[in-house]
Amino acid sequence: xxxxxxxxxxxxxxxxxxxxxxxxxxxxxxxxxxxxxxxxxxxxxxxxxxxxxxxxxxxxxxxxxxxxxxxxxxxxxxxxxxxxxxxxxxxxxxxxxxxxxxxxxxxxxxxxxxxxxxxxxxxxxxxxxxxxxxxxxxxxxxxxxxxxxxxxxxxxxxxxxxxxxxxxxxxxxxxxxxxxxxxxxxxxxxxxxxxxxxxxxxxxxxxxxxxxxxxxxxxxxxxxxxxxxxxxxxxxxxxxxxxxxxxxxxxxxxxxxxxxxxxxxxxxxxxxxxxxxxxxxxxxxxxxxxxxxxxxxx
Amino acid sequence: xxxxxxxxxxxxxxxxxxxxxxxxxxxxxxxxxxxxxxxxxxxxxxxxxxxxxxxxxxxxxxxxxxxxxxxxxxxxxxxxxxxxxxxxxxxxxxxxxxxxxxxxxxxxxxxxxxxxxxxxxxxxxxxxxxxxxxxxxxxxxxxxxxxxxxxxxxxxxxxxxxxxxxxxxxxxxxxxxxxxxxxxxxxxxxxxxxxxxxxxxxxxxxxxxxxxxxxxxxxxxxxxxxxxxxxxxxxxxxxxxxxxxxxxxxxxxxxxxxxxxxxxxxxxxxxxxxxxxxxxxxxxxxxxxxxxxxxxxxxxxxxxxxxxxxxxxxxxxxxxxxxxxxxxxxxxxxxxxxxxxxxxxxxxxxxxxxxxxxxxxxxxxxxxxxxxxxxxxxxxxxxxxxxxxxxxxxxxxxxxxxxxxxxxxxxxxxxxxxxxxxxxxxxxxxxxxxxxxxxxxxxxxxxxxxxxxxxxxxxxxxxxxxxxxxxxxxxxxxxxxxxxxxxxxxxxxxxxxxxxxxxxxxxxxxxxxxxxxxxxxxxxxxxxxxxxxxxxxxxxxxxxxxxxxxxxxxxxxxxxxxxxxxxxxxxxxxxxxxxxxxxxxxxxxxxxxxxxxxxxxxxxxxxxxxxxxxxxx
Numbered sequence: 001x002x003x004x005x006x007x008x009x010x011x012x013x014x015x016x017x018x019x020x021x022x023x024x025x026x027x028x029x030x031x032x033x034x035x036x037x038x039x040x041x042x043x044x045x046x047x048x049x050x051x052x053x054x055x056x057x058x059x060x061x062x063x064x065x066x067x068x069x070x071x072x073x074x075x076x077x078x079x080x081x082x083x084x085x086x087x088x089x090x091x092x093x094x095x096x097x098x099x100x101x102x103x104x105x106x107x108x109x110x111x112x113x114x115x116x117x118x119x120x121x122x123x124x125x126x127x128x129x130x131x132x133x134x135x136x137x138x139x140x141x142x143x144x145x146x147x148x149x150x151x152x153x154x155x156x157x158x159x160x161x162x163x164x165x166x167x168x169x170x171x172x173x174x175x176x177x178x179x180x181x182x183x184x185x186x187x188x189x190x191x192x193x194x195x196x197x198x199x200x201x202x203x204x205x206x207x208x209x210x211x212x213x214x215x216x217x218x219x220x221x222x223x224x225x226x227x228x229x230x231x232x233x234x235x236x237x238x239x240x241x242x243x244x245x246x247x248x249x250x251x252x253x254x255x256x257x258x259x260x261x262x263x264x265x266x267x268x269x270x271x272x273x274x275x276x277x278x279x280x281x282x283x284x285x286x287x288x289x290x291x292x293x294x295x296x297x298x
Numbered sequence: 299x300x301x302x303x304x305x306x307x308x309x310x311x312x313x314x315x316x317x318x319x320x321x322x323x324x325x326x327x328x329x330x331x332x333x334x335x336x337x338x339x340x341x342x343x344x345x346x347x348x349x350x351x352x353x354x355x356x357x358x359x360x361x362x363x364x365x366x367x368x369x370x371x372x373x374x375x376x377x378x379x380x381x382x383x384x385x386x387x388x389x390x391x392x393x394x395x396x397x398x399x400x401x402x403x404x405x406x407x408x409x410x411x412x413x414x415x416x417x418x419x420x421x422x423x424x425x426x427x428x429x430x431x432x433x434x435x436x437x438x439x440x441x442x443x444x445x446x447x448x449x450x451x452x453x454x455x456x457x458x459x460x461x462x463x464x465x466x467x468x469x470x471x472x473x474x475x476x477x478x479x480x481x482x483x484x485x486x487x488x489x490x491x492x493x494x495x496x497x498x499x500x501x502x503x504x505x506x507x508x509x510x511x512x513x514x515x516x517x518x519x520x521x522x523x524x525x526x527x528x529x530x531x532x533x534x535x536x537x538x539x540x541x542x543x544x545x546x547x548x549x550x551x552x553x554x555x556x557x558x559x560x561x562x563x564x565x566x567x568x569x570x571x572x573x574x575x576x577x578x579x580x581x582x583x584x585x586x587x588x589x590x591x592x593x594x595x596x597x598x599x600x601x602x603x604x605x606x607x608x609x610x611x612x613x614x615x616x617x618x619x620x621x622x623x624x625x626x627x628x629x630x631x632x633x634x635x636x637x638x639x640x641x642x643x644x645x646x647x648x649x650x651x652x653x654x655x656x657x658x659x660x661x662x663x664x665x666x667x668x669x670x671x672x673x674x675x676x677x678x679x680x681x682x683x684x685x686x687x688x689x690x691x692x693x694x695x696x697x698x699x700x701x702x703x704x705x706x707x708x709x710x711x712x713x714x715x716x717x718x719x720x721x722x723x724x725x726x727x728x729x730x731x732x733x734x735x736x737x738x739x740x741x742x743x744x745x746x747x748x749x750x751x752x753x754x755x756x757x758x759x760x761x762x763x764x765x766x767x768x769x770x771x772x773x774x775x776x777x778x779x780x781x782x783x784x785x786x787x788x789x790x791x792x793x794x795x796x797x798x799x800x801x802x803x804x805x806x807x808x809x810x811x812x813x814x815x816x817x818x819x820x821x822x823x824x825x826x827x828x829x830x831x832x833x834x835x836x837x838x839x840x841x842x843x844x845x846x847x848x849x850x851x852x853x854x855x856x857x858x859x860x861x862x863x864x865x866x867x868x869x870x871x872x873x874x875x876x877x878x879x880x881x882x883x884x885x886x887x888x889x890x891x892x893x894x895x896x897x898x899x900x901x902x903x904x905x906x907x908x909x910x911x912x913x914x915x
Contacts, residue, residue: 053820055821055824056824058824058826059831060662062668062729067817068817069810071809072810073809076805076806097682100681100687101806103679104806115729117659117828117831118832122730122846122849125721125725126851127852129721129850130853132714133717133853136714137711140711140714141707144703147698148703152699210831213823214820214821214823215823271852271853272856275852275853275856290707294701294703297701
C-alpha cells in the first residue's frame with residue numbers, strides 16, 4: 001500500500017523531470033544542428049519559474065479550467081503508463097483507458113483556447129484536431145496490432161511478454177507497426193514538420209496565443225508531459241519497456257534524438273500535406289502490420 | 299397485472315390532455331407533465347417483475363398479449379424518463395406556437411406507443427403500437443411546416459416500406475407456426491430450416507434497420523431530425539430510433555436465439571458478420587459527414603446514425619461483453635443525445651438560429667446549457683468519467699480480444715471523428731467570439747434548464763458508478779443465454795483486463811485538485827473582454843471576422859469528394875423514375891369516353907384472338 005502511494009507520487013514527478021529535460025535537450029540539439037550555441041539545458045525551468053511570477057490575462061472560467069483539465073489529464077495518463085516497473089494504476093483498464101485519457105489533454109487545451117476568442121486560436125485548434133485525426137488512424141491500427149498480437153488490452157502484460165520473448169520492434173509482424181509508429185511520432189509530438197497547429201511565425205502559437213504568465217507555464221509543463229507520454233508509449237509497446245527507470249530513460253533518449261534530427265532540418269508541412277503523408281505510408285505500413293498480425297493469429 | 303393500467307394511463311392521458319387543452323393551457327401543461335412523471339414512477343415500480351397477460355381476446359382469432367421482463371423494463375424506463383424530460387422541455391419551447399394541444403397529444407401518444415412496443419408480448423400488438431408510433435412521429439416531424447413537410451414525407455415513405463417488410467415477416471410466421479405470441483414463436487422456430495430463418499431475419503432486419511437508420515436505410519434521418527421541433531428531435535434520436543434496436547434484440551436474441559443466429563451462413567458471408575460490417579460502415583461514414591455540417595441539429599442527426607452503428611455492431615457481434623456494451627450504449631445514447639438536442643433547442647429558442655457559422659461565445663450567456671453540452675459531448679466522445687466511456691470500453695475490448703481488429707478499428711476511428719464534430723459543435727456555439735447581435739441573449743428558461751441538468755447529472759453518475767445499469771443489463775444478457783458478467787458497482791472485472799472507474803475518477807479528481815491548487819496559489823490573472831485579444835499589435839475590428847465559420851475547411855476540401863450521399867441520390871432517382879412512370883400511365887386515362895370504348899374493344903378483341911388461336915377456355 002505504502003509502496004503504491006510512493007509510486008503514485010513518484011511517477012508524475014519523474015515524468016515531469018524527464019519531460020522538461022527533453023524540452024531543454026531539444027533546444028540544445030537543435031541549436032547545435034543549426035550551428036548555434038543554444039541555451040543551457042535548464043532554460044525551460046528558468047522560463048517556467050519566471051512565467052509563474054508574471055501576470056496573465058484570463059478570458060473566463062473555461063479558459064482557466066480547460067488548462068487545468070488538460071494538465072490533470074496528462075498526469076493521470078502517466079499513472080497508467082509503466083515507467084520501468086513503476087506503474088501505479090496498471091490494473092484499472094489498460095491501453096484503452098490510456099488511449100482515452102490521452103484525449104483529456106488536447107480537449108482541455110481546445111476548450112480553454114476556444115474561450116480565448118482569437119482567430120489564431122481557432123485556426124490552431126482546427127489544425128490540431130485535423131492533425132490528430134490524421135495520426136490517430138495509423139496509431140489506432142498500430143495499437144490494435146499490438147493488442148491483437150499479445151491478446152490483451154493491458155499494457156503491463158504487453159511489456160512483460162516482450163521481456164520473456166523478444167522486443168516487438170524486432171519480432172515478425174510487429175516491426176511493421178513499430179516502423180509506422182516511428183514515422184508518425186513527430187506528428188504526435190507536434191514538432192516540425194508537423195507543427196502547423198502552433199506555427200509561431202504564422203498564427204502566433206495557435207492555441208497558446210492568449211496565454212501568458214502561469215497559463216504559459218502550465219502549457220509548457222503539459223507539453224513536457226506529452227513528450228514523455230508519447231515516447232514512453234513507444235518504448236513500452238515496441239522496445240520492451242525496461243526493468244528499471246534508468247534503462248527506460250536511455251531507451252527514451254534513443255528514440256527521441258533521431259526524431260529531433262528530423263525536426264531540425266525539415267520545413268513545416270501544410271495541414272493537407274500532413275494528412276496526405278500520414279494517411280499514405282504510415283497508414284499502409286500499419287494496415288499491413290494489422291493484417292499480418294490477424295492472419296498469423298488465426 | 300398492471301401493464302394494462304400503465305397503457306391506459308399513457309394513451310388515455312394523451313387524449314385527456316388534448317381535451318383539457320381546449321379549456322385551459324395551464325391545466326394542459328400541468329396534466330402533460332403529471333402524466334409523463336406518473337409513467338416514470340409506474341414503470342420504476344415494475345422493476346424486477348416479470349409476466350405475461352392477455353388484454354384482448356380474439357383479434358382475428360389471435361390473443362393480444364402484454365409481457366414484462368428485464369429487457370422491456372429497461373427500455374420502458376428509458377422511454378419514460380426521456381419522454382417526461384422532453385415534455386418538460388416543451389413547456390416553454392412550444393408555448394408561443396400554434397396548435398399546441400395537438401403537439402402535446404402527439405408527444406404523449408408517441409411515448410405511449412413506444413411503451414406499448416416494448417411491453418408487447420405478441421407480434422400483432424407490436425405491429426399496432428409500431429404503426430401508432432410511426433404515424434404520430436410523422437405528424438410531429440412535419441409540425442414546423444415548410445421543409446419539415448418534405449422531411450416528414452421522406453420519413454413516412456421509408457417507414458411504410460419498413461412496415462410492409464414487417465408485415466410480410468409476421469404473416470409468414472403466422473402461416474408457419476399458427477401463432478404470433480413471441481415466446482411461442484421462439485420455441486417453435488428451432489425446428490425450421492436455416493433458409494427460412496434467414497428470410498425472416500431479412501424481412502424484420504429491413505423494418506428495424508430503417509427505424510434504426512442503419513446504412514443503407516439512413517436517408518430519412520438527417521432531414522427528419524433537423525426539421526422536427528427540438529424536444530421531439532431528442533425523443534426521436536434518443537429513443538424512437540432505438541425501437542429498431544429493441545426490434546433487433548427481440549428478433550435476434552429472443553425469437554431466433556443466439557445459437558441459431560450466429561450459426562447462419564459461414565465466414566464473412568454469415569448473417570452475423572454482414573450485420574457487424576453494416577454496423578461498422580454505419581459508424582464511420584456518417585461520422586465523417588457530420589464533420590462537414592453547418593446546421594447544429596443536422597450535425598447531431600448524422601452523429602445519431604454513427605452512434606446507432608455502434609449499437610448495431612455490438613448487438614450483432616454476439617458476445618456477452620459486446621451485448622452489454624451495446625445495450626448500455628443504447629441507454630447512454632438516449633441520455634446524451636437527448637441532452638445535446640435539448641441544449642441546441644435551448645440555443646435555437648433564444649437566438650432563433652442553429653447555424654454553426656453564425657453563432658459563438660454563448661458560454662457566458664447560457665452557462666447551464668454550456669455545461670450540459672460539455673457533459674453531453676464528453677459522453678458522446680466517451681471521455682472517462684462519463685457513462686459513454688464505459689459502454690464504448692466494453693465494445694472495444696470485446697472486439698479486440700475476439701480478434702476482430704478491423705471492426706475495432708472502425709469503432710475507434712469513429713470515435714476520433716466524433717471528437718472533431720463534437721468540438722466543432724461546442725466551439726461554434728459556446729466558445730469563440732460572441733457576435734454583436736447575440737449580445738442581449740438571455741439564459742434559457744427554467745423548464746429548459748431542468749432537463750439539461752438532470753441528464754448531465756445522470757451521465758456523470760452512471761459514468762462513475764456504471765455498475766447500476768450494468769446489473770440490469772447483465773440480467774438481460776443472462777435471459778438471452780449468455781454467461782453472467784462479473785459486474786460490481788464501479789465496473790467490470792475479468793481475467794483479461796478489468797475496468798475500474800472509481801480509480802480513474804479518483805486519479806482525475808486528485809490530479810485536477812493539485813493543478814488547481816498550483817493555479818490558484820500563483821499570481822492572479824487579469825480578466826479581459828473578448829475584444830482585448832492579441833492580434834500582433836493591430837486592432838481586431840469587432841464583428842468583422844467570424845471565428846467559427848468554416849471550421850474544418852482544409853479537411854472539408856480534402857474529404858468532400860468522397861462523401862457524396864450516393865444512397866440518397868439513388869433513392870431520389872427511384873422516386874423520380876416512379877413519378878415519371880406514373881405520369882406515363884396517367885396518359886391512358888385521358889377522360890375521353892371514346893378512348894375508353896377503344897380500350898374495351900381492344901381488350902375484347904385480344905381475348906377473342908387468344909381464344910381462337912390457342913383455345914385455352
